[in-house]
Amino acid sequence: MSQITLTFPDGATRNVEAGTTAGMVAESISKSLAKKAISAQVNGAHHDLAWPIEHDATIAINTMQDEAPALELIRHDLAHVMARAVQEIWPDVKVTIGPVRDFGWFYDFDRAEPFTPQDLGEIEQRMKQIIAARDEVRTEVWSRADARAHYEAAGEPFKVELIDRIPGDEPIRMYWHGGWQDLCRGPHFQNTGQIPADAFKLTRVSAAYWLGDSKRPQLQRIYGIAFRNRDDLKAHQKFLEEAEARDHRRLGREMDLFHMQEEAPGQVFWHPNGWTIYTVLQDFMRRKQRADGYVEVNTPQVVDRKLWEASGHWDKYQDHMFIVEVDEEHAREKAVNALKPMNCPCHVQVYNAGLKSYRDLPLRMAEFGSCNRYEPSGALHGIMRVRGFTQDDAHIFCTEEQIEAECARFINFLASVYHDLGFERFDIAFATRPEKRVGSDESWDHVENALEAAIRSTGNPYRVEEGDGAFYGPKLDFYLTDAIGRVWQCGTFQVDPNLPERLGATYVGEDGEKHRPYMLHRACLGSFERFIGILIENSAGRLPFWLAPRQVVVASIVSDADDYVTEVVEKLRRAGVRAEADTRNEKINFKVREHSVGKVPVILAIGRQEVENRTVTLRRLGEKTTRVVSLDEAAGEIGAEATPPDLR
RNA sequence: GCUGCUGUAGCUCAGAGGUAGAGCACUCCCUUGGUAAGGGAGAGGUCGAGAGUUCAAUUCUCUCCAGCAGCACCA
Numbered sequence: 001m002s003q004i005t006l007t008f009p010d011g012a013t014r015n016v017e018a019g020t021t022a023g024m025v026a027e028s029i030s031k032s033l034a035k036k037a038i039s040a041q042v043n044g045a046h047h048d049l050a051w052p053i054e055h056d057a058t059i060a061i062n063t064m065q066d067e068a069p070a071l072e073l074i075r076h077d078l079a080h081v082m083a084r085a086v087q088e089i090w091p092d093v094k095v096t097i098g099p100v101r102d103f104g105w106f107y108d109f110d111r112a113e114p115f116t117p118q119d120l121g122e123i124e125q126r127m128k129q130i131i132a133a134r135d136e137v138r139t140e141v142w143s144r145a146d147a148r149a150h151y152e153a154a155g156e157p158f159k160v161e162l163i164d165r166i167p168g169d170e171p172i173r174m175y176w177h178g179g180w181q182d183l184c185r186g187p188h189f190q191n192t193g194q195i196p197a198d199a200f201k202l203t204r205v206s207a208a209y210w211l212g213d214s215k216r217p218q219l220q221r222i223y224g225i226a227f228r229n230r231d232d233l234k235a236h237q238k239f240l241e242e243a244e245a246r247d248h249r250r251l252g253r254e255m256d257l258f259h260m261q262e263e264a265p266g267q268v269f270w271h272p273n274g275w276t277i278y279t280v281l282q283d284f285m286r287r288k289q290r291a292d293g294y295v296e297v298n299t300p301q302v303v304d305r306k307l308w309e310a311s312g313h314w315d316k317y318q319d320h321m322f323i324v325e326v327d328e329e330h331a332r333e334k335a336v337n338a339l340k341p342m343n344c345p346c347h348v349q350v351y352n353a354g355l356k357s358y359r360d361l362p363l364r365m366a367e368f369g370s371c372n373r374y375e376p377s378g379a380l381h382g383i384m385r386v387r388g389f390t391q392d393d394a395h396i397f398c399t400e401e402q403i404e405a406e407c408a409r410f411i412n413f414l415a416s417v418y419h420d421l422g423f424e425r426f427d428i429a430f431a432t433r434p435e436k437r438v439g440s441d442e443s444w445d446h447v448e449n450a451l452e453a454a455i456r457s458t459g460n461p462y463r464v465e466e467g468d469g470a471f472y473g474p475k476l477d478f479y480l481t482d483a484i485g486r487v488w489q490c491g492t493f494q495v496d497p498n499l500p501e502r503l504g505a506t507y508v509g510e511d512g513e514k515h516r517p518y519m520l521h522r523a524c525l526g527s528f529e530r531f532i533g534i535l536i537e538n539s540a541g542r543l544p545f546w547l548a549p550r551q552v553v554v555a556s557i558v559s560d561a562d563d564y565v566t567e568v569v570e571k572l573r574r575a576g577v578r579a580e581a582d583t584r585n586e587k588i589n590f591k592v593r594e595h596s597v598g599k600v601p602v603i604l605a606i607g608r609q610e611v612e613n614r615t616v617t618l619r620r621l622g623e624k625t626t627r628v629v630s631l632d633e634a635a636g637e638i639g640a641e642a643t644p645p646d647l648r
Numbered sequence: 649g650c651u652g653c654u655g656u657a658g659c660u661c662a663g664a665g666g667u668a669g670a671g672c673a674c675u676c677c678c679u680u681g682g683u684a685a686g687g688g689a690g691a692g693g694u695c696g697a698g699a700g701u702u703c704a705a706u707u708c709u710c711u712c713c714a715g716c717a718g719c720a721c722c723a
Contacts, residue, residue: 106718114651114652115652116652117653204652204717204718205651205652205717205718206651206652206717206718206719207650207651207652207718207719208651208718208719208720209650209719209720212719212720213720214649214650214719214720214721218650218651218719218720219651219719220651220652221651221718221719223718253659254659260715261714262696262713262714262715263714265713265714265715311723312723313723316723317723320721320722320723341723342723344723373722373723375721375722376649376650376720376721376722377649377714378649378650378718378719378720378721379649379720379721379722380715381716385722470723489722521723555683556680557680557681557682557683558680558681558682559680560680585679585680585681586681586685586686587679587680587681587682587683587685587686588681588682588683589681589682589683589684589685589686590681590684590685590686591683591684592683592684593683593684593685594684594685595684596683596684597684603683605682605683607681607682608682609682617682617683619683624683624684625683626682626683
């Protein structure tokens with residue numbers, strides 16, 4: 001037997017025989033450690049205590065105190081325990097895969113009947129019995145052929161397919177929890193009793209395609225959540241409740257921002273409050289774009305299919321376009337049109353009107369472009385994913401040499417916009433050339449290098465997504481993380497030499513010859529609809545003051561104050577504040593409660609004293625205290641706050 | 649689009665094979681009250697749409713529409 005050297009986190013080393021397991025190592029250190037050990041990090045990778053270590057390595061023994069590995073084992077073993085429970089109750093159910101995810105795990109099953117909520121309760125009870133049984137967990141590494149034969153005999157076709165998909169150099173690990181067996185990469189606990197029985201819950205059941213492919217069979221997926229203890233589980237359930245309270249669909253109703261209805265699925269009826277947010281945001285973007293050298297255009301909604309055929313979209317996206325056929329009786333000729341699903345082809349038409357010189361480039365053409373896409377019904381979600389929306393779109397026509405500078409310029413622009421809107425951090429994903437693509441490798445090299453150099457010059461971190469670019473060019477996607485940790489793709493920047501080619505865009509170069517410009521598709525917010533949804537959820541409805549649809553309510557305490565209330569409202573309005581009067585015959589408690597629920601950031605209360613002293617009593621949303629200030633002071637202070645950040 | 653669930657008053661939800669109820673909101677009256685719900689009265693619904701079963705359907709069945717959760721999709 002050869003010796004290997006293990007290095008511990010404190011730098012100490014120990015020589016052991018090759019093939020020693022992490023469990024044996026823990027045992028040799030102390031009895032108590034062996035008792036507490038659950039797994040190990042071997043060369044940084046998560047290792048089962050039962051796996052032999054064959055080479056020199058660094059090693060750290062994990063206990064339940066180590067959150068990440070502990071949670072992984074808990075969730076991973078629960079996936080197996082759940083699959084076992086299901087097969088014990090319904091032996092004919094086929095098992096597939098069950099990975100750890102988010103706050104728990106899921107497992108996909110093949111079963112003719114759907115699982116019901118009652119079934120989930122039954123499965124949960126059975127899982128608790130399995131945990132209580134403290135069944136030993138055993139691993140064996142099998143040959144591919146044996147494992148395959150085993151699952152074929154067991155009538156588990158999905159497992160057979162999984163084995164065929166495991167890369168050749170990976171060991172095939174077979175696990176037993178008591179008498180129940182599963183194929184799994186591991187690692188696992190040493191027995192099922194190590195799983196906390198009171199810190200997990202089965203949450204829901206739904207359908208999912210096998211291997212994520214809508215052409216493959218649809219399986220039933222059961223989701224569970226799990227933590228190290230009951231308190232963590234409770235804390236998570238509370239977190240979910242809070243998330244629900246900031247759902248933009250709920251706040252949209254409570255704050256009277258918008259509604260949607262059956263007659264226009266996936267489209268928004270903006271109410272005055274919501275439309276205020278929309279227009280304030282649009283005014284802001286318009287100023288920002290002007291300042292950054294964009295020109296603004298506007299293009300048609302209904303466009304003949306010929307243009308979409310020329311752009312190539314008809315071929316690929318016809319099923320997702322709203323088609324408008326004009327009746328012959330009312331038209332000069334029968335025409336098939338589509339509501340524009342995107343603005344790019346129309347912008348090329350504007351570009352193509354009149355000869356362009358190299359002196360005109362880069363030409364930054366912006367449009368608050370209203371688009372309609374016939375999104376699949378299951379994709380719709382509040383105002384976040386809709387069928388009618390408006391992009392803060394722009395296309396930059398430029399030469400290949402100008403791409404790098406334009407890209408850097410856009411990243412800085414986006415950073416400035418996001419900063420003003422209260423998002424300090426964003427992530428950049430750099431998607432590179434896919435397998436199937438057009439254009440020469442030299443051109444791809446050049447454009448990819450330009451983008452990467454541009455990101456570097458701005459100093460922002462980024463990650464590379466190999467092969468994720470469009471067939472015609474690489475792209476950047478910009479992601480925001482909201483207040484409850486959800487990630488949203490908003491901004492995008494795409495390099496496109498293809499559309500100018502298809503639609504015949506040219507410019508006259510210094511040499512007097514016609515050349516092909518590049519087209520850079522870019523959006524900062526993405527769409528107003530989605531971005532406002534994100535703003536609402538991120539702020540839980542308490543939008544930054546300058547964006548709040550209702551900024552100040554001036555509430556009377558006695559009716560004798562009504563005239564002064566009107567004066568205060570008018571003064572605030574002159575200062576650029578969205579102020580309204582509330583002189584209803586209601587108590588101040590009632591008014592404060594109602595406007596607080598309505599997320600109005602500032603309430604000014606006016607009683608006899610305020611009238612007499614020409615003051616206001618100011619209360620801010622979320623605060624219990626009030627302040628008495630002079631009317632002039634209040635107007636100055638609130639007026640300054642109401643100023644959009646780019647005008648300060 | 650797929651799987652499952654849901655659809656009753658503006659909102660949140662009860663209800664039952666014999667054409668409907670609560671709370672809040674709304675309207676009116678009383679109350680002028682100092683920082684998160686003052687009191688009283690009233691009005692309000694083709695029970696998502698269509699078809700079928702039945703003496704009788706909002707309730708049972710089917711189809712469609714929309715919403716919700718997840719999957720797939722997102723130029």
